[in-house]
Amino acid sequence: EQPEAPSPVAAPMRDLPWGQLNFMQTTDTHGWHAGHLQEAQYSADWGDYISFAERMREKADGLGADVLLIDTGDRIEGNGLYDSTTPKGKYLYDIVKEQDIDVICTGNHELYQTDAADREYDATVPNFKGNYLASNLDYIKPKTGEQVPMAQRYRKFTTKNQGIRIVAFGFLFDFTGNANNTVVQPVEKTIKEKWFQDAIREDVDLFVVIGHVTLNGPEYKAIFKAIRSQKWDTPIQFFGGHSHIRNYAKYDSKAYGLQAGRYMETIGWMSIDGISGKGKKGDPKELASMSFKRRYIDNNLFGYYYHTGLNETTFSTEHGKNVSKQIHAARKAENLDELYGCAPKDLWLNRAPYPSNDSLVTWLETEVIPVIAVKEDRKDVPRLALTNTGAMRFDIFKGAFTRDTTYIVSPFVSKFLYIKEVPYKSAKQVLKIINSGGDVFAFSDLEASSLAPPEQIAIKSATIAPSTPNQNSYQAGSQSPLMSSSSTPDLIPGYTTKDAAGDDGDDTLHAPISFYPIPNVVQSAIAMPAEGDPEKVDLVFIDFIKPWVLLALRFAGQIYGEQDVETYTEETMTERMVDWIRENWKQDC
Numbered sequence: 104e105q106p107e108a109p110s111p112v113a114a115p116m117r118d119l120p121w122g123q124l125n126f127m128q129t130t131d132t133h134g135w136h137a138g139h140l141q142e143a144q145y146s147a148d149w150g151d152y153i154s155f156a157e158r159m160r161e162k163a164d165g166l167g168a169d170v171l172l173i174d175t176g177d178r179i180e181g182n183g184l185y186d187s188t189t190p191k192g193k194y195l196y197d198i199v200k201e202q203d204i205d206v207i208c209t210g211n212h213e214l215y216q217t218d219a220a221d222r223e224y225d226a227t228v229p230n231f232k233g234n235y236l237a238s239n240l241d242y243i244k245p246k247t248g249e250q251v252p253m254a255q256r257y258r259k260f261t262t263k264n265q266g267i268r269i270v271a272f273g274f275l276f277d278f279t280g281n282a283n284n285t286v287v288q289p290v291e292k293t294i295k296e297k298w299f300q301d302a303i304r305e306d307v308d309l310f311v312v313i314g315h316v317t318l319n320g321p322e323y324k325a326i327f328k329a330i331r332s333q334k335w336d337t338p339i340q341f342f343g344g345h346s347h348i349r350n351y352a353k354y355d356s357k358a359y360g361l362q363a364g365r366y367m368e369t370i371g372w373m374s375i376d377g378i379s380g381k382g383k384k385g386d387p388k389e390l391a392s393m394s395f396k397r398r399y400i401d402n403n404l405f406g407y408y409y410h411t412g413l414n415e416t417t418f419s420t421e422h423g424k425n426v427s428k429q430i431h432a433a434r435k436a437e438n439l440d441e442l443y444g445c446a447p448k449d450l451w452l453n454r455a456p457y458p459s460n461d462s463l464v465t466w467l468e469t470e471v472i473p474v475i476a477v478k479e480d481r482k483d484v485p486r487l488a489l490t491n492t493g494a495m496r497f498d499i500f501k502g503a504f505t506r507d508t509t510y511i512v513s514p515f516v517s518k519f520l521y522i523k524e525v526p527y528k529s530a531k532q533v534l535k536i537i538n539s540g541g542d543v544f545a546f547s548d549l550e551a552s553s554l555a556p557p558e559q560i561a562i563k564s565a566t567i568a569p570s571t572p573n574q575n576s577y578q579a580g581s582q583s584p585l586m587s588s589s590s591t592p593d594l595i596p597g598y599t600t601k602d603a604a605g606d607d608g609d610d611t612l613h614a615p616i617s618f619y620p621i622p623n624v625v626q627s628a629i630a631m632p633a634e635g636d637p638e639k640v641d642l643v644f645i646d647f648i649k650p651w652v653l654l655a656l657r658f659a660g661q662i663y664g665e666q667d668v669e670t671y672t673e674e675t676m677t678e679r680m681v682d683w684i685r686e687n688w689k690q691d692c
């Protein structure tokens with residue numbers, strides 16, 4: 104772990120179930136490869152994860168079992184380690200490549216910006232040659248304009264110890280927001296292609312479908328149906344991503360899916376037993392009693408010690424330690440701990456109701472945007488300024504707000520745009536139309552709900568936890584074996600996942616935390632007349648939501664097009680937010 108990371112947390116634990124074939128999954132790491140430096144529960148870094156994987160593989164070799172590593176994309180955007188450098192990801196690609204990942208694919212974040220997609224093709228694909236799969240993704244070469252597969256479409260391999268024959272695929276959901284140097288082919292179309300139809304007819308022991316795809320979305324349903332149409336009985340293991348949650352799905356008695364959360368908080372663990380290996384047909388009795396089991400491992404060193412049976416002296420491998428050093432050197436070189444201001448209290452993205460004094464969204468709407476959404480030559484013009492809440496990615500904790508925190512909270516390079524002098528009676532309807540996300544968007548490709556943070560895709564209503572101990576009351580110490588909850592009153596707050604297999608998935612017992620839904624967009628009314636309504640306003644909005652704003656305006660009776668949209672600020676919202684923090688928060692925490 105990084106020297107500045109808080110000590111791990113004592114908590115009751117559940118053991119990992121082992122099978123013949125075991126998987127460890129990361130997804131949506133978003134550059135958090137240094138781990139969480141303000142949360143002890145998730146404080147292990149990518150170097151520790153490398154040590155963990157190496158130790159678990161040693162253990163597997165001893166048991167004659169196999170361990171495969173999976174990563175399902177969105178490795179970038181969302182942390183200073185990636186976003187603060189020029190070019191972005193100056194150190195990240197070399198850090199990520201140190202992990203020995205068996206099957207890896209692309210997320211939507213690797214494709215938003217042209218240069219990020221170029222780097223994916225030029226660095227990550229060759230770094231994981233043979234293991235990087237792009238079943239429905241093409242890349243357009245900048246020099247020749249040639250459209251080529253981003254990486255190989257699928258992979259056939261046999262596991263080391265059990266000799267399990269696997270065909271693996273790597274998908275991306277039907278994403279449409281990619282820059283124009285990549286082509287995402289809809290999954291429904293891809294599964295009709297000859298190569299896919301041939302691959303699902305292969306004689307194998309297991310299909311592994313990884314993807315930056317939600318487990319319960321239409322894409323995996325279609326792939327499951329396609330495989331089952333040819334192989335009614337072959338086990339299928341799916342790995343998902345994108346919605347940032349811990350999740351597990353059952354498709355049938357031999358087909359399951361796992362999704363390992365977000366931001367290096369979770370390492371997903373999946374074990375399969377009763378599978379036929381070494382090309383054997385398998386004992387029908389054994390096959391009938393196949394078992395699939397899952398765990399969500401909190402990413403911290405004490406959990407890693409617990410699961411490996413090792414300790415501070417014996418756990419870390421030289422390789423893991425070197426990668427932790429590499430991360431530390433990168434963070435220092437980029438001055439990621441530079442203080443921008445001291446947050447006076449915790450501001451929660453989803454863990455406080457909206458609106459409320461503890462809501463990060465309320466803070467943005469009422470304190471920050473009214474000051475930063477300004478264009479000097481139109482500063483007195485009444486305006487409505489809109490931003491999507493998904494532009495904010497993480498909570499702000501009381502205390503130091505650093506260069507690193509900036510990108511953790513707001514990694515995007517979006518700027519403010521505006522449409523001049525929109526009739527107020529129409530402009531004021533835009534917020535409501537986008538937030539209700541109703542019929543207006545039903546006939547377009549524009550999902551209004553995708554403007555909120557991804558966690559909300561899966562969780563629709565508030566979960567209010569009984570009062571829990573303060574998060575800052577973490578105690579350092581060693582983790583103890585699982586005990587009944589009545590004998591462990593001091594659980595620390597964290598994930599208490601309920602999924603398709605029940606409520607015993609988390610490796611660490613936590614006290615529950617609350618979750619509150621937030622709107623898709625929020626609006627600040629600025630420089631409005633002291634009395635009455637203005638006739639016209641400037642409609643200012645963050646560039647990411649332009650298509651939604653134009654459609655909502657149309658519904659509100661105003662036809663505007665691209666030609667009517669102008670630049671409002673040259674700086675990004677993130678840059679202006681940092682200026683606000685420097686000016687408004689103390690420098691002495």
Ligand SMILES: Nc1ccn([C@@H]2O[C@H](COP(=O)(O)O)[C@@H](O)[C@H]2O)c(=O)n1
Pocket residue numbers: 131177211212215345346347491492493494495515516517553554555556557647
């Ligand atoms: N320029 C951008 C890009 C994305 N967003 C928000 O992020 C969501 C996607 O996040 P995932 O981690 O799930 O891929 C997207 O739906 C937007 O809400 C943004 O605000 N600005």
